[in-house]
Amino acid sequence: MKSRKSKLFGAIAIAASIALTATGCSSDEGSNASGQVEVFSWWTGGGEEAGLNALVEVFKSEYPDVEFVNAAVAGGAGTNARAVLATRLQAGEAPDSFQGHAGAELMDYITAGQLEDLSFLYDEEGWRDVMPATLLPLITVDGKIYSVPVNIHRANVMWANPKVLADNGIAMPGSWDEFFAAADKLKAAGIIPLALGEQWTQLHLFETVLLGVLGTDAYNGLWDGSTGWDSAEVKGALDTFKKVLTYTNSDAASLSWQDASKLVIDGKAAFNIMGDWAEGYFRVDNSLVEQEGYTWAPAPGTAGTFQFLSDSFTLPVGAKNRDAAIAWLKVAGSAAGQDAFNVKKGSIPARNDSDKAIYPPYLQSAMDDWGSNKIAGSLTHGVTASNAWKAEIDTALGLFLQNKDVAKFQAALATAATNAGK
Amino acid sequence: MKRAKDWMPGLLLTAPSLIALAVFVYGFIGWNFRISLTDWKALSPDFNFIGLKNYRDLLIDERFKIDIKNSLVFTIVFMIACLLLGLLLAILLDQKMKFEGLFRSVYLLPMAISFIVTGVVWRWLMNPATDDRISGLNLLFTKVGLDGLVNQWHLTPNWGMAGIALPAVWQMAGYTMALFLAGIRSIPEELREAARVDGASEFRIYRHVILPQLRPIALSAVVILGHISLKVFDLIIAIAGKQLALDVPAIYMWQTSFDAYNFGKGATLATYILFSVAIVIIPYLIFTMRQERRS
Structure with missing residues (x-):
């Protein structure tokens, strides 16, 4: 007897809930008109x-x-x-x-x-x-x-800790070669040359290296097909990127972009490349004053270019x-x-x-x-490549971070461009 | 032939859930399979039939190879650690100790937490930073003089997935313990007493009397843990975000479908996940159904 009653109750409950969702839908549509x-x-x-x-x-x-x-x-x-x-x-x-x-x-x-x-x-x-x-x-x-x-927003910005720079007698690097010279000094002093975060910040770094090494016109050409991804210039950029990675913190994958910026604020790292939303993080969230607590310059090799999103x-x-x-x-x-x-x-x-x-x-x-400035678009932040293309580049980058094989990376990038119809 | 009066009410009452099951589970599995045979690569549906091309492409996909390897490492570490730890805890709790109920709850409690919460907490605990930025478990190790244990956790090259498995073991070992404990308690006390009368040591009693009878429980545990580990997604996202070193098929599926809008390939990955779980579950279902019929 009891069990039949509870079954009946269950059936009513189900019916009631179906009725409720049905009316819920219709009332929604009515109220949107105003x-x-x-x-x-x-x-x-x-x-x-x-x-x-x-x-x-x-x-x-x-x-x-x-x-x-x-x-x-x-x-x-x-x-x-x-x-x-x-x-x-x-x-x-x-x-x-x-x-x-x-x-x-x-x-x-x-x-x-x-x-x-x-x-x-x-x-x-x-x-x-x-x-x-x-x-x-x-x-x-x-x-x-x-x-x-x-x-x-500007993507190609290099942030730095002015005190660390002064202590080690280095200036903001204008090119990646200058960066490498400064980075060797910093490394010897026990400071992380370039703070880096999780994978999307690495894609962000990658695009600024591409821009810095290729130059604005060749970089813009990557996205309309006039610069070949299999070219020698791109290989040069990938080699540079590989070398840049050797100057970063080993725990990058576990850090958010704020964590990476914090390394610069705390003087544990000298440089960080991040979009200019980081400026708000320095100035507002950490109450720092420009030129005292943080300083900035266009990413190496990108002076005169505004990489935007x-x-x-x-x-x-x-x-x-x-x-x-x-x-x-x-x-x-x-x-x-x-x-x-x-x-x-x-x-x-x-x-x-x-x-x-x-x-x-x-x-x-x-x-x-x-x-x-000259204008270039950001890859990581959706200006230059479709979602599908960007996802393929991201996967190629992820594989590269595993095997550090430049030739394979470049082949994968070229395939991605072909798949995207460029 | 039974009369309609006998079976009709039962059928009518279960009909709503049967219909819902048919549509929302099997219907959608079929729909997903249909999409996996298309090259739907945009936001608007495109049912251009391309046969098994997506499946063939996936076989030579480099990222997918990493995913399978990661999935296997995670599954093996997670299952073996859970089973051993669960069994050990169950045997310890079986020693007629004081406060058994309290300990049982303590070990079981992590299961009540979602993988996301576990992931966030363990992300802090497994902080891989070294030197003066050291923190989490690594800091604890250095404070108590166990510097040798300091490690990179989930960022260890090649074996990062084993690090990801640790929080999962922490969460599910208690549950495995509960399964084993229930199994041990269901073994009649007479069997142990008979073994004792025959002069068996406590160790031999466990080895030759208790363990063999826990085999069905172990099988259930393997199935339950196995399907969790093959579908793991939220735990990895919470600990490590989307990075290829710690990629698994579920994350690949998500990114393919919703970041790249390649729904055909995403559906193919989903079918693969379903298939890999089915390999574990279906033999188990057949096994239990046969057993029920026998009894």
Whole structure:
């Protein structure tokens, strides 16, 4: 008797839960019609979240009737967020706007027909005049622009501890040969010459070595097929990279990029190569003063070149609140929005008409460089290669870190480029 | 022939879960297999049939070779250490000691923690830094004069996976102990007494009376531990992130599917993982089904 009752109860419970999920779905669709904008990003902590919040404040003051829904997914460089996003897009549940690195990383969405052409916004808002002429070609696909860049970061920056440099009588190296000379001194003094972190920071180092050894034009040529991956120049860069690795800490694989920067702060390492988000880590998180606690220079061999990456927002096809999403993109591309965002995030605005005075000294100099330098794109951060190509390079790098076989590495890189159709 | 009144209610009541199982387990396994036969390489579905090409490509894939080696090293170290440690703890707890319940809980408790939490804590414990940055277990070793034990843990070249296996052993050894302890307790006391009357030492009693009867338990433990180790993913991500030295098929599958959007190849890797687990599980299921039928 008792068992039959509990079975019956179980059946009711199951039926009830099915009914609940069913109604849950339908009510969701109904409420989305009113003024909402759901924005998807991977900014969930630190300066990134503060920047997003500042941008949202600007949006709210301009569009008080639209409710902002933050659909951020945690995870460095969007590794988790992209998986969630792919699932949502395939299910036809696109957010109203999502974050992506400007450049080749968005190609997957573009070829899948998941993004709307935003050229009309560039015309309406006059962005073609205020966004740098060097940037626009890099985010234009077949004459169409699919994203609105909100910021620019620099990837090719070498950070250093000024005290360690002074104690050992060395200057910021202008080339990798100068670095090797300095590194031998440091090694003899028992200091780690170059602090390094987990595998993606090693890919980051790899791309700056490529840029430094090949030069800007040949480096840019790697991504459009005009520089061969099997060329002697690339071999030279790989040999240099192999040598650079011998001057790094042995526990790199267990360190985050912050851990690696901390080695420089603590004077246990002299140099570190990381994007300029590290500047915020030095200045804000560790309360250091530039030139006293830390100093910087373009990575060896890359002076005069600005290797950039950019976060941008998009308009997915089938966004439920298309008008609100366009409003969001207008704010993201506006001078007020970009200044509010970038001061907090610690990056420079993509526009060249923003209020320079409100930025800290490092960012001011970065703005000058952005305006005057040659431009190259970052591989690690999605500018130059599609996701599939980048993943293949990453695997080739991982294998190289195991076997340190330059010939095999170069062959794998050449294969990856062929697979990518270059 | 039974009457419908007898079997109908049972069938009706289990029908929802049977249908859910058919769709969400077997249906999706079939769907995954179908995708593995395509060269779907973008965000939008592309069911271009290419036969077993993905499977053939994987056989000569260098990264996949590393994955298999890593998987084997992890599985072997993890299983042997868990079984030996679990058995040892079970035998120790079997000595009619005081506070047995307390110790049982203490050893079993790690199992209640998720692999992610275990991974984060052990990432600190297994810090491979040396010299003046030394910390974690290495620091402990130097403090107590066991400098010889200081090592690189999961960053040890070639044997890093054995380092990854340590936290997994810490977590699952207690569970293996519980299995063995239950097995030991189910052996009738009369058997031991008979052996004692025959003059057997305690060691010989364990060796010749207890251990042979634990064989079915050991088999269950091997199956449970084996499928955990073949699917390991979260523990490695928490300790080491995505790096090729510590790559396993599950991480390769994740990166292929969601970082590179190569769903055809990702599905192929998923099928491989399913297959490797099936090799362990199916013989066990057949074995237990036969045993149940016999009894």
